[in-house]
Amino acid sequence: xxxxxxxxxxxxxxxxxxxxxxxxxxxxxxxxxxxxxxxxxxxxxxxxxxxxxxxxxxxxxxxxxxxxxxxxxxxxxxxxxxxxxxxxxxxxxxxxxxxxxxxxxxxxxxxxxxxxxxxxxxxxxxxxxxxxxxxxxxxxxxxxxxxxxxxxxxxxxxxxxxxxxxxxxxxxxxxxxxxxxxxxxxxxxxxxxxxxxxxxxxxxxxxxxxxxxxxxxxxxxxxxxxxxxxxxxxxxxxxxxxxxxxxxxxxxxxxxxxxxxxxxxxxxxxxxxxxxxxxxxxxxxxxxxxxxxxxxxxxxxxxxxxxxxxxxxxxxxxxxxxxxxxxxxxxxxxxxxxxxxxxxxxxxxxxxxxxxxxxxxxxxxxx
Numbered sequence: 001x002x003x004x005x006x007x008x009x010x011x012x013x014x015x016x017x018x019x020x021x022x023x024x025x026x027x028x029x030x031x032x033x034x035x036x037x038x039x040x041x042x043x044x045x046x047x048x049x050x051x052x053x054x055x056x057x058x059x060x061x062x063x064x065x066x067x068x069x070x071x072x073x074x075x076x077x078x079x080x081x082x083x084x085x086x087x088x089x090x091x092x093x094x095x096x097x098x099x100x101x102x103x104x105x106x107x108x109x110x111x112x113x114x115x116x117x118x119x120x121x122x123x124x125x126x127x128x129x130x131x132x133x134x135x136x137x138x139x140x141x142x143x144x145x146x147x148x149x150x151x152x153x154x155x156x157x158x159x160x161x162x163x164x165x166x167x168x169x170x171x172x173x174x175x176x177x178x179x180x181x182x183x184x185x186x187x188x189x190x191x192x193x194x195x196x197x198x199x200x201x202x203x204x205x206x207x208x209x210x211x212x213x214x215x216x217x218x219x220x221x222x223x224x225x226x227x228x229x230x231x232x233x234x235x236x237x238x239x240x241x242x243x244x245x246x247x248x249x250x251x252x253x254x255x256x257x258x259x260x261x262x263x264x265x266x267x268x269x270x271x272x273x274x275x276x277x278x279x280x281x282x283x284x285x286x287x288x289x290x291x292x293x294x295x296x297x298x299x300x301x302x303x304x305x306x307x308x309x310x311x312x313x314x315x316x317x318x319x320x321x322x323x324x325x326x327x328x329x330x331x332x333x334x335x336x337x338x339x340x341x342x343x344x345x346x347x348x349x350x351x352x353x354x355x356x357x358x359x360x361x362x363x364x365x366x367x
Contacts, residue, residue, distance in 0.1 A: 173227070280298055
């Protein structure tokens with residue numbers, strides 16, 4: 001088995017999580033690391049035993065390194081576009097974090113490049129690797145719910161609540177992050193809907209910023225928040241189902257609460273990332289003779305639905321690409337929906353993701 005040599009860009013907390021999973025996979029090593037912060041590179045390099053020549057502060061250098069088979073990019077949103085573009089130009093397989101890019105323009109640019117040079121790619125929609133989400137997807141595809149009528153998705157966190165006192169950081173600045181709760185959490189909601197049920201065809205939306213000013217430790221003054229704390233949207237799906245979505249980083253009492261409920265003619269299935277080993281399936285009681293008599297059952301997820309994101313990434317590099325893997329086109333389509341949501345909120349009207357794409361094509365693409 002050929003050893004897979006990984007280069008990691010970004011030495012933050014999520015990089016440590018991914019490295020822990022990589023360490024459990026046979027035939028994989030971290031060959032090089034990169035971060036704009038030289039001290040972070042040195043600390044990580046000493047811990048991992050990375051040679052001095054494989055410690056980078058320039059992402060272009062690690063991507064061009066011939067001793068690196070693939071790149072994991074775990075960085076703030078502002079550099080997603082530049083890093084993925086560099087990978088595409090070098091033909092270097094990669095995984096980039098979500099949201100795919102800050103803006104739709106950046107996403108469209110990358111998609112055009114990808115169409116010219118398709119390379120193995122992954123976007124970090126990690127909840128595709130929650131076993132209950134994968135199980136729910138298969139049950140729905142197998143027709144266990146009959147015709148899907150509507151879907152409810154919410155992703156709630158509480159770290160933005162006023163009493164927590166979270167100061168200004170890059171997630172509150174549109175120049176760094178694009179949107180707020182929408183891109184941070186809403187991108188996962190959109191992907192969960194696409195993954196479990198199907199494509200979104202149109203949206204109407206509302207976006208709110210609850211706390212406009214937050215203390216900025218860098219300046220000692222108040223900073224201005226110019227992204228959303230909350231986004232809610234209604235959606236129509238291509239399968240004919242309706243959707244209701246809400247996301248907030250100001251939901252007191254919520255931890256990391258991503259929940260999906262799918263309602264069909266033959267029953268209802270609910271899943272949550274906080275209970276990834278089981279799903280709730282409400283269906284008519286067998287032999288009851290009355291469909292109104294239902295069974296609310298908690299079902300353990302079969303072992304076949306257990307796979308880690310890093311295992312899927314490594315398998316992709318080795319040439320085994322599963323149908324469920326979130327690739328660059330998934331990242332692009334996700335950003336297309338996010339842009340439609342953003343436009344719908346700003347313009348107070350219904351917007352179709354397809355219209356977003358048509359506008360970009362009509363404009364002659366993006367250089």
